[in-house]
Amino acid sequence: MLKQIFPNVAHIWPQFVQSIWETIYMTVWSSVIAGVLGLGIGIVLVITQEGGIAEDAYVYSLTDKVVNLLRSIPFIILLAVMFPITNFIVHTTVGTTAALVPLVVGIFPFYARQVQNALLEIDPQVIEAARSMGSGNLEIIFRIYLREGLPDLIRASIVTVISLIGLTTMAGAIGSGGLGDVAISIGYARYQNDVTIAAMLVILIMVFIVQFAGDWLAKKTVHL
Template sequence: MAALIPNVIAMKEQFISAIFETIYMTLFSAVIAGVLGLAVGILLVVTQPGGILEDRVSYSILDKIVNLLRSIPFIILLAVISPLTNFLVGTTVGTTASLVPLIFGIFPFYARQIQNALLDVDRGVVEAAESMGSSPAEIIWRIYLREGLGDIIRVSIVTIISLIGLTTMAGAIGSGGLGDVAISIGYARFENDITITATIVILIMVFIVQTFGDWLARRVERY
């Protein structure tokens, strides 16, 4: 191993730390962005024209906000919201500081994915629940979320995989993690074994997330 990846071995503690930093960024931003994205996605579905809580003004505002945030390239978003990042965490550099742009970068994407997943729920089932006097909250919980759970899991996995990619991009501003190691050390110092090893570790993370997500989605759909 020392002959294949000498530079990785020489900085193994820093490399291991970078792995945990990537996991930290992914998990924390996934949880917060997941809650925001799920809420916004549900609101988009229920307030759209013909929705169970139709509100054209609210839908139009939410729709435009999601489209606007999705249209901003992430590398530019890092700079645009740096004042907000500094206000919230006191710095614009580091692993914790990266959580703010990561959340803003991924939750609009997730919201749109949730919207699409819930729109696949059979409209007839929703109408039947309405005719039986179910409240909007009951329809959201018992129909939209339960019936669409398999698709929700699948789009969640796609979102987490995209988020892992964004954590590596955040490494360009010194956020830490595998992206930072690959760019600031591997690429900048021409130590290719570091860059290649970081890439392999990221691919392994993606494989684990994808495999677990596919298994969970299949298991949910059996019941």
């Protein structure tokens, strides 16, 4: 059946399967790295802003500006701009590992903003109550912010991972490998539309799985 509907996909089947794994590889690793970075910077934004538990106008404004700057660079340009830096960090500019560098830089500012917004949802009076109980800043971050904000953080993470899957395909334009690469270099360049459509379908399935798993998790953490 595969041969009838997707003849060209069947023809490159091993490469197609390989590209699925490459997309998963890029998504998972850049999620993990950008997740840690974005979470950290989101927390810095929340605690250093005016009225935050570690208010610091200088740190806040610097962080805020860096995040804004990085967010305003279009990803396709970021890919090109990052070439020398990528080369310096991973000693290559092609392949999935090389793609991780621009992917992380492209997504962590976005995630940091999402984290910031999620944590700002927490009632400042709850933070004040924690301070009245003698909680220190680290305690407030780990036991209040990250815990009370968990449902919103999970939702923010779903949105981010889904955006990231989109970015991995764009990285295909510079030869990162993965489904985007297959769709562009084979489906688009050789007019093999069935390859493009197959790549799209696999990506849709990935997005659905992330969305479904995330919603389920978020629901589990809300106690009404």
